[in-house]
Amino acid sequence: MMETLKPFMDRFKAGIFEILSNSMAGETSIRNWYRQLTALLIQEFDIEKTFYLYKNDRQLYVFNESEKIRLADSLDILNKMQDEPFVKAGSGLHYLVEGDILIPCYDGDVLMGIVGLRPVPDAKWVQDNKLLTVMACDITVLYQNVRKMIATSTERKRYHELFEVTEAFNSIMDVNEILGKIINSLKSTFPQHSFTLLLSDEYDKQTDLPIEYLDYQTENPAIMHAFVSSELSYDDQGSPAALYSPLKGKQGVYGLLKTVKKSQVPFKDHEQEFIKVLSLTAGNALENAKLYQQSRRLIEDLSLINDLSHQLNSNLNMKEMMNYLHKQLRTCLKPSKIGFVLTDQNELKVLDGSCDFFYKQESQEYMLNLKNQFEDGAEAVYTADYQGSLSKQPVYRSVMAVPMVHLNELKGFCVVLHEQPYSFSFDMFKLFKSIIHHSALALINSMLRAEMQEMINRDHLTKLYSRHYLDQFVERSIDQDECGVFVLIDIDNFKKVNDTHGHQVGDQVIIQLARLLSSFENDSSISARWGGEELALYFRNLTLEEGIELTDSIRMSAPQHTDPAITISCGVAGWKAGQGFSMINLVKRADIALYESKNTGKNKVSYASGDAVRIY
Template sequence: MGMNNESLYKELFRVTEKFHSSMEVENVLSEIIYTLKRVFPNFKYSLMISNDNHYNQDLPVKPLQYDSMDDRAMQAFINGSIQIDTTCDTKLTRLYSPLHGKQGVYGVLEVITYASFSFEPNEIEFIRLLANTAGNAIENAKLYQQSRSLIEDLRLINETSHVLNGSSSLNETTKFLKAQISKSFHAETVAFIFINEDNTSSILEGSSAVFETSHGKLYIQFVFDSLKKQRDSIFISDLSGKMRDIPLSFLSIMAVPMIEGNSLKGFSIVLHEKPYFFTFDMFKLFQSLIHHSTLAISNSILREKLEKMVITDQLTQLFVKSYLNNQIKTSMTNDKEGTFILLDIDNFKEVNDTFGHQVGDDVLVQVANLILENIRTTDIGARWGGEELAIYLPGVPLGAGAQIAKRLVEAVQNKTNPPITVSCGVSYWNKERKDEAKNLFNRADIGLYDAKNLGKNQVVIKEDYQII
């Protein structure tokens, strides 16, 4: 081939120095090909690498796939020895040399020439030494990169734990965690799922919107069903054919259970459109992140439950009076106008005396549910006291508020069992006149009193005296 032993060893010495000066795997691979082209310019080369990194497209790198490898290439990889194969059909000779490090084999170097060529012993020895030296260099580069990656992973976990331990709301917790996951794994499709006491699942705030769709819920159910059988993390590189043969928008999935004590509290999911997108190192880091975050998420959920209990009437599930008062005072500072409705169940004592207090409680719940059906999520329904209930409509003008009150009176009359009626007093405020919350309450209370005296089952607006 035009190079004697001395030249070959000089070349080997040169490339060894190059290998030791780099901690980048791609640089090592580039130097292998460069050296081989200098020594054997008429041959062709490829590198079968046993990892999932992405390399420069100019490098002749192909993945080491066990199911499609040539038998001799597989023997070189498993046995760690050079293999030579001459095929008459292709009229080619292939030499396979393992990239051997101290801890294992990292790939196979493939050298391709014409079938009539016969490698000299010194040439085979040169290729073996080159491949071994490259294998050691790849191993060192990988160990260096892994140590740096481990430091970054620990920094990420510590930062995440520190922020989550100081976070107060569930929304803050999940939003921050989603941002950390998206940044680390280059994936925007993230879900945090909480398992309820009745063994149903709820999507937590901060999860990607796709999980609210019917398609996204299929992934949630797939993970939930898997975790019911076995509480192991899920790492699937290609979901094709694994989810009831339905067309899938996302093919890569990682899912990790949130376990506190021996209890499965929920799970987190990360998806990507491409198959084989997530690496095993990403999966291990995702597991660590979720394991370190589970307690913070559980505490945030518990805190919000307790906060809701404090401001929620346990019978009607409406807000309590103190919460309503505070929201009205805030609204009178921030909004331009608002309407307040105070309603009372007519003849409620007769309901209790006739049907019993359990039915009376059920009637209160029925009216509360009708209130919730007839107001927006931004409106506030509350139990004012006893059989009195209240509604506050921030930013709603008087006419629209009065119509809501009238609609509610009609709904109660037509949809309760036993049939009952309610009377309503309505008051209103706006920025154009000086007003206070207590005056708003007093006007509605007077309107309610008038509605009762005028025959009940009606609405009275206590601004200018009106009956509707």
């Protein structure tokens, strides 16, 4: 019968070679191979249908794209298949029909599946066991060659992918892009696996990549072994099992790649090798990108500090300096709140440029806590998750503060806050320290200049403004305002106070009267010591009539605010825009009015009205 069926066998073998040739030239897969084999068998032999049973563990399943069918008699069939080129199915088997021809398909010595043939009734070729043996051997050899080509093709694709991703890594200097490339390449190569990146340091998460932070307190020995030893580590304790591969550069390990198989089949050697090589390549790429970004950041930081130092040393006043520093800190650190605090003995003074929060009672806990730490010797404070000392949860969890020190003495500190914990990276902390340390000298010099200028502008005895400062204030008002009032005040019979009570008491009287005058100070008025027992007041945008009434109320209050009680004589002069007044003219008119009060009995208010002087 073999001779009779020889033409069919010749055509069958030719078809086998054609399938093999197609597999070499085109897309190779078991599915494509099975479809071509089915078409060949049905074409050349009297076959009703073909089917493929694939083996998973010790069970056989029907290859069906619509549903998964498990054969109940899997063990019986597998036992009969041992060392046989083919087996004919008996009766009473699940899914199979008596007479079905079962041809085993091996990958090496491992049974992978079974090709099933269901001949039409009374098919002659089924009776020829020799033909069936040749057919089975040809199908088995074809299957093995197709498997080898699939493995070769898959390996070629993997290393082509590895080559492309390595080439891409060499041109990418963005950490986010590298991480995305790692995941996408692995998903493309191993679509049946899932991947997670366990990173060992801070990462600005701006994508939906599967990224977690490495837990250094983990009890998983596989994770710690992979991270510490820089070697692949297999964790088969959990379900499913996981493979951990280190992302290693020349300077250290930057994290782990966690690979999880969806099936229970162990990782094959070629899979582990590919993941290992990709992880190593990715680790070097991550390191290069981090070093590049770090160098760029250092250059930007140095440029920022250089610009900052230049601006802060360009004779800005204290307010301008603080506002500029606030703007720079807001840009580079993105905090929720910024505060500049001076420590004056046991008092805390909030400076211009600080957020409103630091003027509120809620800020006291933060400021006092920081002050105490700096007084105890802390060089800086970096708290990623501030818990506070109160029973309630603190509003701001991330805290950074740097002291301003001059000649080993704490002058103040700068503090930044954020509601979210871990909002400030360690790189931000280092930049913050550099900014404040470079700014501290300029800020302290500015404070010293302000203190010195304040000393120059103030009278040492009364703490009122000096005559020189008053002159400048009045001149600016005459240039900018619509009107104003200048008042000269002289203590009546002051020589008698000195002669009777002594010069120390006389000084105290001047100080007491100065306190009364300073209580009238605001943004639009100023009090000053004119000389000796003479004091002065100036009111911006006040009419002469309003100034006279205000001066008279001061005159009447003077005895109640001095001990011994004294009286005062006052001279008032006003001006309006467009009348050509100057400081000299204004002082001269007020002085004439004061002279009038002194010469007409004292304890009076006189004022200049046109060319005349009148008593109020």
